[in-house]
Amino acid sequence: MTLQATELHLYAIAVELGAPVPLSELTADPELVAHADALTEGGMAYARVSDGSVTGLAAAAARAALASGGHPPVGSVVYTTDSLYETTATKDLWRLLTDAGLPRTPGAVVGGSASANLAPALRTAHGLLATEGLETVLLVTADRITDGTRYQPVGVTVLSDGAAACLIGSVPHGPGYRLLASATVVEADAAEVSNSIKAAALVKSGVTRARAELDRRLADPERPFRHLVTGNYSRATRTFLSRLCGTAPADPYTPDVAEVGHSFSADLLRGLADLMEQKLVEPGDRVLVLATSPRSWSMLAVEYVDG
Known part of the structure; x- marks a missing residue:
């Protein structure tokens, strides 16, 4: 079988977040309390906390994305999470498909990159668009903290409960983004380090290599990005990454750090959606997306299209 080059267009982004809770009220989390000053200095004020399930968050975001996109025929669902499964990966996926109103639609669970x-x-x-000739794929990411602390030393941030979903197609269906190129660098065998200088060196190596690989894959790597x-x-981590x-622009676009905290991969889809909502992108503008985890770094180059 010969595969044809297939474009990827991302549109109809929807977000579902837990309730906002001031950091000062999360007194049952001693590690977060111990680092409250650092979090405040870094720009954090709230965490999003959900009493529901992670698949419940995922299904709510999925339904909203489907409604925003006009309920197109979905050929497959891709679900990703870094949270503990409620039962198993398979049963959680079945619950998501059912609650999203897609009980007869094939799906897959992917992961392995934490917040990336x-x-x-x-x-x-x-791959599904290219190999199966599908019209639409529904992508859903969701995470919820059920045990342990919400304080995350990597990035000095507070973990929040939330989900985001979008529709993926080979042609544009309304305002959204076209994927121009992507690159991923993995250091799965990297040693755990507590030394901040060594940790920064690992991140620097990963991000720099990912950017070089992205440039190699871009048709016009010298063309500027309007947003990161x-x-x-x-705040210090974002400056370092930029x-x-x-x-890339010196100031990353993260408009809701204080009110939302860090909700894993949903952060990135929220940022892309907010750029459109605030009319901060025009057709042809390029946006660089940096997805990071402790041992992997991915870069996505996307271009805004107005349908």
Whole structure:
């Protein structure tokens, strides 16, 4: 079988978040309390907390994306999470498909990149478009903290409960983004380090290599990006990441750090959606998306299209 080059267009982004809770009220989390000053200094004020299930968050975002996109025929669903499964990966997927109103639709669970799970999810969706000739793939990412602390030292941030979903197609169906190129670098055997200098060196190596690989795959790597979207990390972390991204804007677009905290891969889809909602992108504008985890770094180059 000969595969044809297939474009990937991302549209109809929808977000579902837990309720906003001030950091000062999360007194049952001693580690977060101990680092409250650092979080505040980094720009955090709230965490999003959900009493529901992670698949419930995922299904709510999925239904909203489907409604926003006009309920197109969905050929497959790609679900990604870094949270503990409620039962098993398979049964959680079945619940998501059922609650999203797609009980007869094939689906797949992907992951392995923590807060950077958007990258493998997009690769999977792209593969489905190319190999099966599907019109539409529904991508859903969701995470919920059920045990342990909400404080995350990597990035100095607070973990929130939330989900995001979008529709993926080979042609545009309304305002959204066209994927131009992507690149992923993995250091699965990297040693755990507590030394901040060594940790920064690992991140620098990963992000720099990912950017070089992205440039190699882009048809016009010298063309500037109008925006950089990263996860909702501390102000210092975001500044550090932006400096590693080369020609990207110096100030990453993370409009809801204070009110939302860090909700894993949903941060990135929220950032892309907000750029459209605030009319901060015009057709042809390029956006650089940096998806990071402790041992993997992915870069996505996308271009805004107005349908």
